[in-house]
Amino acid sequence: MDIIIVGFGAIGKGVAKVLHEKKEYLEKNYEEFRVVAITDSSGAAVDENGLDLLKAIEVKEKTRKIKNYPEKGKEISSIDVIRNVEADVVVEVTPSNLETGEPAKTHILESFKNKKHVVTANKGPLALCYKELIEEAKKYNVIFRHEASVGGAMPIINLAKETLAGNKILSIKGILNGTTNYILTKMEKEGLDFETALKEAKELGIAETDPTQDIEGLDTAAKIVILANSIMGMNKTIKDVKVKGIKRITPEALFLANKRGYTIKLIGQIKDGYLIVEPMLVPIDSPLNVKRTLNVAMFETDLAKEVVVVGRGAGPIETASAILSDLIHIYNSIKK
Numbered sequence: 001m002d003i004i005i006v007g008f009g010a011i012g013k014g015v016a017k018v019l020h021e022k023k024e025y026l027e028k029n030y031e032e033f034r035v036v037a038i039t040d041s042s043g044a045a046v047d048e049n050g051l052d053l054l055k056a057i058e059v060k061e062k063t064r065k066i067k068n069y070p071e072k073g074k075e076i077s078s079i080d081v082i083r084n085v086e087a088d089v090v091v092e093v094t095p096s097n098l099e100t101g102e103p104a105k106t107h108i109l110e111s112f113k114n115k116k117h118v119v120t121a122n123k124g125p126l127a128l129c130y131k132e133l134i135e136e137a138k139k140y141n142v143i144f145r146h147e148a149s150v151g152g153a154m155p156i157i158n159l160a161k162e163t164l165a166g167n168k169i170l171s172i173k174g175i176l177n178g179t180t181n182y183i184l185t186k187m188e189k190e191g192l193d194f195e196t197a198l199k200e201a202k203e204l205g206i207a208e209t210d211p212t213q214d215i216e217g218l219d220t221a222a223k224i225v226i227l228a229n230s231i232m233g234m235n236k237t238i239k240d241v242k243v244k245g246i247k248r249i250t251p252e253a254l255f256l257a258n259k260r261g262y263t264i265k266l267i268g269q270i271k272d273g274y275l276i277v278e279p280m281l282v283p284i285d286s287p288l289n290v291k292r293t294l295n296v297a298m299f300e301t302d303l304a305k306e307v308v309v310v311g312r313g314a315g316p317i318e319t320a321s322a323i324l325s326d327l328i329h330i331y332n333s334i335k336k
């Protein structure tokens with residue numbers, strides 16, 4: 001199966017690393033998953049026989065520009081690669097823009113028009129025009145998967161759509177941002193100051209390209225909009241979310257909360273049609289009290305009753321895990 005990776009930052013490189021590591025596994029159980037093009041803001045590397053993924057990662061890490069890939073690098077836009085390079089699937093992992101959804105929205109719609117399936121981790125277009133994307137995928141008869149867009153490696157979207165199929169999801173409450181959970185945990189457990197904890201999160205490759213999206217709760221807001229629309233049948237946008245971030249939370253506030261048997265977490269919740277993101281007091285022994293980059297989601301359903309999932313919500317390899325599972329789903333759907 002031939003793949004184009006659009007965006008070659010923390011997640012794009014994570015996908016390349018995982019596809020390289022899992023090469024034998026994939027050939028034995030499915031077929032060769034070849035990356036025939038990789039793009040970033042500088043241009044692209046294109047090889048219809050499949051790029052050398054370790055070389056691509058090395059070029060990006062050394063020169064920050066994938067167009068410097070030897071012989072196969074060129075100055076060409078992602079749109080032209082999507083239009084002109086033969087491939088089965090586009091993996092869209094450019095930065096999430098929560099105002100316009102671009103450039104991802106155009107990349108995704110252009111992929112559909114060119115009969116390419118899409119797997120994305122990008123929250124922008126999903127939070128701003130979910131219905132339009134689903135309708136366009138149907139119109140061009142292509143598969144559109146986005147497990148990585150909420151909770152990273154933590155199974156949540158496909159879990160609700162597949163394993164909990166038939167259930168009515170009555171409410172969802174959880175921690176859906178790894179960066180803020182990492183910062184709150186480091187402040188609480190190690191007394192680290194906010195800026196140092198944020199710097200560490202950036203070094204881990206878990207923060208957004210613009211980390212204010214994490215800190216101000218907008219990343220979590222985008223995710224609960226995606227959940228509301230994709231697994232609860234709503235039609236919401238990010239403007240429907242009441243959002244508060246964690247800027248005001250201090251190590252002292254966490255210490256005081258601990259003294260009373262609580263911690264403080266950035267909670268996103270969807271209940272009775274309302275979408276809210278705010279720091280909340282959480283009992284120390286609550287299933288919501290997960291640490292560092294972990295995410296957690298508590299579903300209330302009509303048949304299965306309460307279901308709680310925990311997993312790593314961010315990180316290049318962890319997020320690539322969700323992208324790989326969506327790629328395998330597409331393989332199983334088109335090649336069998």
Ligand SMILES: NC(=O)c1ccc[n+]([C@@H]2O[C@H](COP(=O)([O-])OP(=O)(O)OC[C@H]3O[C@@H](n4cnc5c(N)ncnc54)[C@H](O)[C@@H]3O)[C@@H](O)[C@H]2O)c1
Binds near residue numbers: 012152
């Ligand atoms: N980092 C995580 O843990 C994580 C987890 C889940 C989802 N995501 C989402 O995955 C996406 C990528 O995140 P990241 O951490 O890799 O970001 P990043 O900033 O590390 O990388 C973004 C990449 O996109 C490229 N890019 C920017 N504009 C482009 C364009 N027009 N065409 C092609 N490439 C372009 C940049 O050159 C860079 O290579 C984001 O939407 C993010 O919200 C990230």
Ligand SMILES: N[C@@H](CCO)C(=O)O
Binds near residue numbers: 214
């Ligand atoms: N910056 C996001 C990445 C995962 O969407 C987080 O910290 O959870």
Ligand code: NA
Binds near residue numbers: 148151154156
């Ligand atoms: Na997920």
